[in-house]
Amino acid sequence: MAETWIVLGASSSMARALVRRLAARGDGLILAGRDLADLERDAADARVRGAAFAEVVRFDAREPACVAPILARAKACEGTVSAAVFVGSMPPQAEIDADPGLIEGVVTDSFTGPARLLQGLAPIIEARGAGTVIGVGSVAGDRGRISNYVYGAAKAAFATYLSGLRNRLGRAGGHVLTVKPGFTDTAMTWGIEGMFLVASPDKVATDILSALEKQRNVIYTPFFWMGIMGIIRLIPERVFKKLSV
Amino acid sequence: MQWKTADYAGWGRALRARGRIARPERVSALRDALAEGGPAIGNRLSYGDGALNADGAAVQMTRMDRLLAFAPETGVIEVEAGATIGALLKLLAPQGWMPAVMPGTGLATIGGCIANDVHGKNHHGAGSFGQHVLAVTLMTQTGPREVSPASDPALFRATMGGQGQTGAILSARLKLMAIPGQRMKVVETRMRDFDSFIAALDASEADFTVGWIDATAKRKRLGRGILEEGTLVEGTRPGPERRPKPVPFDAPRALLSWPVVKIFNRWYGSGVPDSGRKRTRALDEFFFPLDALTDWNRLYGKRGFHQFQCVVPADRAPALKEILTTIARGGVASPLAVLKRMGPGRAGHLSFPMDGYTLAVDLPARARVPALYARLEEQVIAAGGRIYLAKDALARPESMAAMYPELEAWRAEAAKADPERRLATDLVRRLKLRSA
Numbered sequence: 140m141a142e143t144w145i146v147l148g149a150s151s152s153m154a155r156a157l158v159r160r161l162a163a164r165g166d167g168l169i170l171a172g173r174d175l176a177d178l179e180r181d182a183a184d185a186r187v188r189g190a191a192f193a194e195v196v197r198f199d200a201r202e203p204a205c206v207a208p209i210l211a212r213a214k215a216c217e218g219t220v221s222a223a224v225f226v227g228s229m230p231p232q233a234e235i236d237a238d239p240g241l242i243e244g245v246v247t248d249s250f251t252g253p254a255r256l257l258q259g260l261a262p263i264i265e266a267r268g269a270g271t272v273i274g275v276g277s278v279a280g281d282r283g284r285i286s287n288y289v290y291g292a293a294k295a296a297f298a299t300y301l302s303g304l305r306n307r308l309g310r311a312g313g314h315v316l317t318v319k320p321g322f323t324d325t326a327m328t329w330g331i332e333g334m335f336l337v338a339s340p341d342k343v344a345t346d347i348l349s350a351l352e353k354q355r356n357v358i359y360t361p362f363f364w365m366g367i368m369g370i371i372r373l374i375p376e377r378v379f380k381k382l383s384v
Numbered sequence: 385m386q387w388k389t390a391d392y393a394g395w396g397r398a399l400r401a402r403g404r405i406a407r408p409e410r411v412s413a414l415r416d417a418l419a420e421g422g423p424a425i426g427n428r429l430s431y432g433d434g435a436l437n438a439d440g441a442a443v444q445m446t447r448m449d450r451l452l453a454f455a456p457e458t459g460v461i462e463v464e465a466g467a468t469i470g471a472l473l474k475l476l477a478p479q480g481w482m483p484a485v486m487p488g489t490g491l492a493t494i495g496g497c498i499a500n501d502v503h504g505k506n507h508h509g510a511g512s513f514g515q516h517v518l519a520v521t522l523m524t525q526t527g528p529r530e531v532s533p534a535s536d537p538a539l540f541r542a543t544m545g546g547q548g549q550t551g552a553i554l555s556a557r558l559k560l561m562a563i564p565g566q567r568m569k570v571v572e573t574r575m576r577d578f579d580s581f582i583a584a585l586d587a588s589e590a591d592f593t594v595g596w597i598d599a600t601a602k603r604k605r606l607g608r609g610i611l612e613e614g615t616l617v618e619g620t621r622p623g624p625e626r627r628p629k630p631v632p633f634d635a636p637r638a639l640l641s642w643p644v645v646k647i648f649n650r651w652y653g654s655g656v657p658d659s660g661r662k663r664t665r666a667l668d669e670f671f672f673p674l675d676a677l678t679d680w681n682r683l684y685g686k687r688g689f690h691q692f693q694c695v696v697p698a699d700r701a702p703a704l705k706e707i708l709t710t711i712a713r714g715g716v717a718s719p720l721a722v723l724k725r726m727g728p729g730r731a732g733h734l735s736f737p738m739d740g741y742t743l744a745v746d747l748p749a750r751a752r753v754p755a756l757y758a759r760l761e762e763q764v765i766a767a768g769g770r771i772y773l774a775k776d777a778l779a780r781p782e783s784m785a786a787m788y789p790e791l792e793a794w795r796a797e798a799a800k801a802d803p804e805r806r807l808a809t810d811l812v813r814r815l816k817l818r819s820a
């Protein structure tokens with residue numbers, strides 16, 4: 140029996156690119172998000188491309204009540220159930236500075252909302268002795284920068300969470316892949332100035348799939364961001380605090 | 385962010401625009417973007433200004449590219465308009481189907497193929513792209529609306545080849561062509577000159593034909609080149625997937641100087657022995673030979689280039705020979721010239737095809753090109769032919785009524801669908817397509 144994937148944030152173009160590849164290998168897909176009418180079109184696309192099945196469920200990271208029905212659906216699936224998390228939101232830092240009330244939403248979207256669902260999925264993976272969690276973080280989580288430190292903090296929290304979850308699920312036959320994309324050409328970044336080395340969503344999806352095959356734990360995509368972030372992490376804090384990178 | 389302001393260009397890079405561009409990834413974002421006005425555009429493979437809207441807004445459809453339904457028994461597929469022809473071919477060929485009409489690049493979107501009612505190497509038999517469209521869904525102010533030849537024949541006709549002026553196409557239902565396998569048997573034959581080329585095109589019984597000609601050859605050699613005839617055959621894809629190579633920088637001007645082009649053409653022609661050559665090719669290699677190099681338009685340098693493509697009626701082959709003579713004498717480099725036989729098939733008021741012969745020649749953007757183009761334009765009108773809007777950057781508005789006799793009927797439909805002319809492109813304004 141093929142694998143079933145719960146995809147949170149399925150409307151992201153990165154998710155869409157991965158879903159197409161998973162569909163082509165015949166996996167089952169549960170596309171979770173807020174824009175259900177549009178996700179139905181993604182589900183149709185997945186079916187045409189060969190998915191065993193593709194359906195849509197509502198997931199709003201900020202509504203804890205969404206979690207239970209998705210978990211119930213997961214339990215009802217035979218075989219391996221895996222999850223891929225693409226949820227995240229990045230309001231401009233200036234808006235957050237003006238309205239600190241936004242912080243909670245950013246942290247919920249990138250961390251606590253998805254974590255709540257994964258927390259419920261973990262026992263299912265453990266019970267079945269198989270299953271993968273793909274968590275999309277960001278290079279922004281590797282170091283807090285003046286231009287988006289709240290978003291970065293949420294992504295750092297998610298990465299730390301994934302590390303712990305890996306530790307837990309690894310013992311039971313599960314696997315956790317943390318993905319840290321650099322600048323990617325998606326709706327989130329359309330029109331943002333000053334981006335460089337921008338990758339396509341397809342590139343991110345290809346990297347994710349090959350990392351899955353190799354059972355990698357943490358990847359940067361494209362790979363060169365590992366080098367860039369390695370250097371950025373090495374800069375002493377007393378120097379870094381004066382930079383605007 | 386929904387909008388960004390960018391400098392952008394047509395494929396020829398000679399005409400440019402600065403304006404706001406949105407690239408929606410979902411229907412609700414598309415609806416919001418369209419509410420601000422501006423045409424839908426695809427991958428901007430139209431050579432001139434067909435996909436430009438200077439100082440205005442444009443909605444790039446390339447991320448609206450989902451496959452909505454496919455019936456492998458009947459070969460009908462419904463796709464969002466931003467999907468590319470090449471992506472469809474890749475997905476469908478292993479299942480025994482392909483788009484019935486494909487232009488020379490796999491990067492063209494379905495929306496672009498409809499809005500220019502494109503033709504392929506099988507036009508003489510299969511007709512134009514729009515003839516295989518069963519229905520389109522247009523985004524209107526009140527929401528998506530399906531339009532078919534039965535539901536609204538006039539609007540449907542105005543949409544096929546309609547330069548996007550009847551509304552943004554959200555999706556289309558297409559009748560595919562059944563194929564026996566993923567291979568094309570190709571026979572290449574050398575052609576001595578123009579007359580033998582025309583005779584060979586007329587005599588050919590192949591489903592797919594294209595003539596590559598050396599537009600720099602003059603006098604006795606005028607019109608020499610290679611005729612490629614393709615027949616679909618059984619078998620899996622021959623050879624591995626292609627990996628397109630990028631052209632990393634704009635070519636220096638010298639690269640395409642006249643002598644270099646002549647040498648290029650001689651070399652190209654010499655790849656085929658006198659006795660001809662038979663090869664088996666993968667479908668994408670046959671249909672989209674130029675896609676092997678991404679961004680090959682950079683080979684023409686920063687100033688860019690134009691393409692002149694015309695069609696003349698079948699009984700006016702001699703006029704086409706005159707046109708080719710004008711080009712060869714013009715002394716402007718044109719390493720990529722194509723000669724094809726066309727059938728009568730066309731789906732819209734402004735569709736390009738007519739029963740006859742079509743010639744397409746690249747012209748680097750140089751000072752003397754507009755004058756040359758104007759001369760060619762006159763010759764085309766005199767021959768009762770027309771210039772292809774998808775390639776055009778230089779034609780004059782006065783020529784349109786003669787070339788496109790159904791222009792008035794189209795205008796009326798476009799005006800009904802978009803009374804405020806919110807969808808006008810630079811091409812539509814330059815050629816005064818929507819105003820008398």
Ligand SMILES: Cc1cc2nc3c(=O)[nH]c(=O)nc-3n(C[C@H](O)[C@H](O)[C@H](O)COP(=O)(O)OP(=O)(O)OC[C@H]3O[C@@H](n4cnc5c(N)ncnc54)[C@H](O)[C@@H]3O)c2cc1C
Pocket residue numbers: 395423424425426427428429430431434435445465466486487488489491492493494495496497499500501502503504505546547548549551552553554674774775809
């Ligand atoms: C190498 C090469 C080879 C080619 N070979 C051929 C050939 O063999 N035969 C042929 O016929 N053409 C050929 N062409 C031309 C090309 O097929 C057309 O210009 C086609 O329209 C390009 O599609 P696009 O998606 O890039 O559209 P664009 O160039 O971006 O747009 C073209 C027109 O379509 C409209 N449009 C695009 N999407 C939509 C939509 N969703 N809804 C409404 N309107 C829309 C735009 O407003 C514009 O008017 C070739 C071009 C190149 C570069």
Ligand SMILES: NC(=O)c1ccc[n+]([C@@H]2O[C@H](COP(=O)([O-])OP(=O)(O)OC[C@H]3O[C@@H](n4cnc5c(N)ncnc54)[C@H](OP(=O)(O)O)[C@@H]3O)[C@@H](O)[C@H]2O)c1
Pocket residue numbers: 147148149150151152153154172173174198199200201224225226227228229248275276277278279319320321322323324325326327328
């Ligand atoms: N683009 C980049 O350069 C880049 C770089 C590094 C990391 N990333 C990360 O990559 C992931 C994908 O982002 P993207 O670039 O593809 O941008 P995107 O299109 O904005 O995707 C964000 C996704 O998160 C979902 N989402 C946001 N808030 C939500 C909520 N409250 N509840 C449920 N879903 C919610 C969105 O769903 P809706 O459809 O419901 O809005 C959407 O699917 C994100 O985690 C992002 O942080 C992006």
